[in-house]
Amino acid sequence: MNPLPPVDVEPHPWRGLAWLTRRECHRVLKLWKQTILAPVISSLLFMVVFGLSLGDSIAEVNGFEYRVFIVPGLIAMAMAQSAYSNNSSTIFQARNDRYLDDILSAPMSAWQVHLGYLAGGAMRSLIIGVVLAALALPITGAPLEQPLALLLSVLLLIGGFGALGIIVGIYAQSWDNQSFINNIVILPLIFLGGVFYSVNRLGSPWEQISHLNPLFYVVEAMRYGFLGAADVSPWLSLGVVGAITIALLAWAQILFATGHRLKP
Amino acid sequence: MSSPATSPPALSISGLTKRYADGTLALEDLDLEIPAGSFFGLLGPNGAGKTTLIGAVCNLIRLSGGEIQIFGRPGTGMAARRMIGIAEQEPNLDKFLTVYETLLYHGGYYGMDRSEASERAEQMIDAFDLRAKRDVEAPKLSGGMRRRLLLARALLHRPRLVILDEPTAGVDLELRHELWRYIRALHEQGTTILLTTHYLEEAEALCDEIALISGGRIVARDSAEGLKRTYGVDTLEEVYLRTVAGGRIALDVMEEVE
Numbered sequence: 001m002n003p004l005p006p007v008d009v010e011p012h013p014w015r016g017l018a019w020l021t022r023r024e025c026h027r028v029l030k031l032w033k034q035t036i037l038a039p040v041i042s043s044l045l046f047m048v049v050f051g052l053s054l055g056d057s058i059a060e061v062n063g064f065e066y067r068v069f070i071v072p073g074l075i076a077m078a079m080a081q082s083a084y085s086n087n088s089s090t091i092f093q094a095r096n097d098r099y100l101d102d103i104l105s106a107p108m109s110a111w112q113v114h115l116g117y118l119a120g121g122a123m124r125s126l127i128i129g130v131v132l133a134a135l136a137l138p139i140t141g142a143p144l145e146q147p148l149a150l151l152l153s154v155l156l157l158i159g160g161f162g163a164l165g166i167i168v169g170i171y172a173q174s175w176d177n178q179s180f181i182n183n184i185v186i187l188p189l190i191f192l193g194g195v196f197y198s199v200n201r202l203g204s205p206w207e208q209i210s211h212l213n214p215l216f217y218v219v220e221a222m223r224y225g226f227l228g229a230a231d232v233s234p235w236l237s238l239g240v241v242g243a244i245t246i247a248l249l250a251w252a253q254i255l256f257a258t259g260h261r262l263k264p
Numbered sequence: 265m266s267s268p269a270t271s272p273p274a275l276s277i278s279g280l281t282k283r284y285a286d287g288t289l290a291l292e293d294l295d296l297e298i299p300a301g302s303f304f305g306l307l308g309p310n311g312a313g314k315t316t317l318i319g320a321v322c323n324l325i326r327l328s329g330g331e332i333q334i335f336g337r338p339g340t341g342m343a344a345r346r347m348i349g350i351a352e353q354e355p356n357l358d359k360f361l362t363v364y365e366t367l368l369y370h371g372g373y374y375g376m377d378r379s380e381a382s383e384r385a386e387q388m389i390d391a392f393d394l395r396a397k398r399d400v401e402a403p404k405l406s407g408g409m410r411r412r413l414l415l416a417r418a419l420l421h422r423p424r425l426v427i428l429d430e431p432t433a434g435v436d437l438e439l440r441h442e443l444w445r446y447i448r449a450l451h452e453q454g455t456t457i458l459l460t461t462h463y464l465e466e467a468e469a470l471c472d473e474i475a476l477i478s479g480g481r482i483v484a485r486d487s488a489e490g491l492k493r494t495y496g497v498d499t500l501e502e503v504y505l506r507t508v509a510g511g512r513i514a515l516d517v518m519e520e521v522e
Contacts, residue, residue, distance in 0.1 A: 009375075011343065012377075016373045019373055023369050097356060098352070107343070107373075258326070259326050
């Protein structure tokens with residue numbers, strides 16, 4: 001077949017973003033056992049073991065049955081880890097195998113590439129959150145008291161942890177680096193952020209120290225959305241989570257705009 | 265599209281400098297202009313700056329200084345990027361996509377709608393004899409098939425300037441001639457080609473004009489015949505050895521071998 005002559009057209013302003021978004025979602029769905037099924041099962045196991053099996057032997061927490069109390073934190077933990085690990089691994093893999101070059105050389109602006117890479121983690125995190133909520137709410141009887149606050153906290157959680165994943169994926173030198181951040185930073189901070197207990201029950205100074213943990217506010221914002229009650233004001237939780245999310249999104253955007261560590 | 269005579273240069277580079285973080289000066293105040301519609305060869309030894317130069321043109325490295333224009337448009341702009349197609353030296357294919365999807369998504373990244381990108385992907389699959397591998401993922405392709413796919417991807421959005429970084433490295437003779445035929449036909453259709461290669465006979469056979477790069481600077485530039493005439497030698501290999509590979513010492517070694 002003879003080649004066609006070149007064409008001279010202005011690039012479509014947002015079509016590249018739509019296709020990158022689609023590619024990222026395609027990757028999530030193609031690896032669904034690993035990206036969706038595994039985190040859903042592990043979160044459900046937490047609910048079964050801690051909530052349903054041990055829950056009856058634990059007194060109510062802040063007026064809620066224990067099995068109900070832990071649901072928002074477990075959903076927050078699964079969603080945060082998914083948004084983070086999805087974006088860190090997809091960016092690192094694209095950098096490592098150099099197929100990121102096909103994106104960087106395409107007529108897409110930095111914010112479009114940023115948004116496209118956020119999309120995969122966002123979709124994965126949302127699917128996991130919806131599936132877990134659909135299973136956990138009927139089983140445990142957990143309510144959904146403040147849907148708007150929940151929606152806002154979910155958006156901030158997805159944006160913040162998605163951006164953190166992008167940043168780590170850009171800086172990572174090896175696969176170990178990104179799992180290190182997940183296992184040594186995110187997971188412990190979420191556990192210590194009150195997923196399984198109310199920090200108000202901790203004595204001083206542990207209660208005050210817990211308030212320095214940014215992940216505490218993520219858990220509290222989600223808990224307020226589901227249960228309508230939390231250890232701190234929802235405005236404080238959403239404010240702290242919002243400020244952290246904006247800072248992380250700005251950092252990721254600077255990396256895409258300058259090409260720092262993406263381009264030699 | 266304007267004719268080559270009236271069109272601005274396909275590529276215009278002035279004062280291009282690239283110093284890497286480790287202090288390596290890969291390109292030093294490099295100027296280069298490639299006319300629209302030409303078939304231009306860039307030759308030089310490993311580490312001369314060829315891949316860095318290509319990376320700079322394709323928005324894949326951060327410049328330390330200088331300016332790039334593509335057909336008169338700023339090199340960092342979206343319009344300029346739309347006009348370039350690049351097949352890199354190393355096969356850098358998305359491991360989650362099949363042959364067809366690789367081409368389809370590439371078309372999307374370059375602003376094509378689904379039906380246009382799909383139709384074009386099927387055309388390129390036929391043009392590069394990839395039909396039997398259409399639904400195979402990139403990591404499962406042989407080296408030659410990957411090379412075909414890289415070229416198909418570079419050409420999918422019908423760019424005005426095609427950059428081929430050692431497109432025939434490691435491919436068998438049959439495929440090399442097949443690729444030459446296609447690239448020649450592409451050039452005849454009006455596409456400007458920038459080719460880097462280590463095969464001097466390839467550059468001589470294909471290119472209207474050749475530049476030799478060494479130490480991050482263009483050290484000679486002319487047609488293959490013009491270069492031979494200027495340096496008073498019979499082959500492009502002798503020009504290469506004299507200009508970029510150690511001058512007289514390298515020529516002496518070659519004469520001893522002969």
